[in-house]
Amino acid sequence: MRKTRVRFAPSPTGPLHMGGVRTALYNYLYAKQRGGTFIIRIEDTDSQRFVKGAEEYILESLNWCGITPDEGVENGKIVEHPSDKHPHAPYRQSQRRDMYKKYAMQLIDSGNAYYSFDTSEELENRRKECENKGETFIYNSTTRNSLKNSLTLSKEETENLLNQTDNWVIRFKVPENSTLTIFDQIRGEIHIDTNTLDDKVLWKCIDKLPTYHLANVVDDKYMEISDVIRGEEWLPSLPLHFLLYKALGWEEYRPNFAHLSLLLKPDGKGKLSKRDGERLGFPVFPLEWRGENGEIFKGYREDGYYPEAFINILALLGWNPGTEQEILCLEELINLFSLDRVVKSGAKFNLEKAKWFNQEYLRKKDISELVKEFKEILIKKGISKEDEFIYRVVELIKERASFVKEFWDLSNYFFEAPIHYDQKVVDKFWKDDIPNNITRIYNELEICNDFSVSNIERLISETIKENNWKMGPMMNSLRLILVGESKGPSIADIISIIGKDETIKRLKRGLEAI
RNA sequence: GGUCCGUUCGUCUAACGGUUAGGACUCAAGAUUUUCAUUCUUGCAAUAGGGGUUCGAUUCCCCUACGGACUACCA
DSSP: OOOOEEEEOOOSSSOOOHHHHHHHHHHHHHHHHTTOEEEEOBOOOOGGGOOTTHHHHHHHHHHHHTOOOSBSEETTEEOOSOOSSOTTOOOBGGGGHHHHHHHHHHHHHTTSEEEEOOOHHHHHHHHHHHHHTTOOOOSSTTTGGGSSBTTTSOHHHHHHHHHHOSOOEEEEOOOSSOEEEEEETTTEEEEEEGGGOOOOEEEOSSSSOBOHHHHHHHHHHHTTOOEEEEEGGGGGGHHHHHHHHHHTTOGGGOOEEEEEOOEEOTTSSSBOOTTHHHHHTSOSBSSOEEOTTSOEEOBTTTTTOOHHHHHHHHHTSSBOOSSSOOOOOHHHHHHHOOGGGBOSSOEEOOHHHHHHHHHHHHHHSOHHHHHHHHHHHHHHTTOOOOHHHHHHHHHHHGGGOSSGGGHHHHHHHHHSOOSSOOHHHHHHHOOTTHHHHHHHHHHHHHTOOOOOHHHHHHHHHHHHHHTTOOHHHHHHHHHHHHHSSSOSSOHHHHHHHHHHHHHHHHHHHHHHHO
16 A cells, blocks of 8 residues: 655745635645645746746735645645655745756657647647537647658758757657546546546646646655645546656556535525636635725625634545535544545535534633634724623623624624614614603612623513513613614613623613713 | 537536435524624525437437537637
8 A cells, every 4th residue: 555645736926815725725635634745836837927926925825724734834834845844845836947857868769759849839720720610629630640740851951940049849659549447536537538638738838847737747756755646637638647647657556536526606696716806705715805906805804704614624625424414623633534425526615504503612611712803893992991891791792703803793882882873773662651660760770880781681670670661661761772673682781891880871871872 | 510528406516327416605494692793403406408328327329409618820
């Protein structure tokens, strides 16, 4: 049995989106469960699309999620020099160019690849020609003999072109007339006729770097990757990768493959993309991302999600433990994860359910921890209160919120006296002798010195009973005065927390204002 | 267009030939509550369609439909 080594290999062309985080998570869970190694590798062989800050963003995102790499990253940075812990450095493909070049040449020498000199215009024309005839152009055994490459040109001509111009690429020579059967750990057997494949470019002339396909296979072999778990968008190039292992003589190193279904747009067509978040009002990215032209994309972190909740949401989007348990911490996910329980079909993200997950995690938090978080919000509003006071408030409202950021709207009346009184409540309850009765309660409270919840509760209910008042209108009117509207925890709790002075003040003002 | 992958309540999913097709989110109703929320109970809601195979198909096979990915010197 091979030692489990998996990699997450993002390319730094922008922020990592939640689908990418899920792929990283599944890789991580798979590795951890099997006592294996989780490696990060940066696939930056596209020099044209490089985005500044993307690499840092990716690492910070994984860090926030608690997905910690065993290899490839040290002190929050991609490792560039080999060490015991990081024997395969550098972990950035742009810094491994020479290695890929060597294998590209080996493929040419062994007859598995060739130089191609066709310009993109020439190929474009051929494609159009075919299209007009209702055919499909494929650069492979059916066409390569009629194109400009080292298979059709003489040795001398090829040499000359290579020496004189920079305009050449290396293409893989796909073998003809064979059917491949490739096993995918999630999808089972996949059959492919090699005649439908095309001779993909392995080495680009444009930036003198390998394409993803070559770099990927070489690195996976050298980094001793045992299992490749990646997105479904790679399924069509699986046969090419499969053949590449064979052509390089590395069949015994070939990893197991598993292709994950995609995360889909919640409202219909296609895979989840960068802009869906703004359009549909939920984050697509783990962390906030500032685009080059000042655009801001929301992040789960900034929206108030806990990383544990975010991970849990992602884990269950395309996988389930086979039981009815839905709230799973990282530890449990590691223990329970298995590729056979990964769902084959694409999953649409659901915001409501995501909120529910966060609510579940919020409820599990210690009140003192929530106090710390809420305090930051209060400070921004210029409100300072002693921790004990905030603690009592949070204790009462935490069940009512999915996010700490909702605490303020749920508890503002603890910190500020109401300015407006909800007219609907006024119309419904503020009648007849209510003002008089409230005044009676006011008088009772004014001489009361025990503002414990139980005493206030006793005092109010006894007063109401003794006078044969109606419970509903009295309580609702008291609430109206104290809160301004018809919401919140019990009156006794509110009075007890805001205390005598504030209660008296609010009753006085309410009696005058309503 | 071509190649590949997929299809169970609105959404995430369970049921790996035999279930009244289960759970969760959402929604609705009821109970509890001085209000709101919580909580509890109940309810609404699905096997894409058509053929096979089988005593029996959500499950296996085929066709159709629909959805998705890929089809770059992008990953």
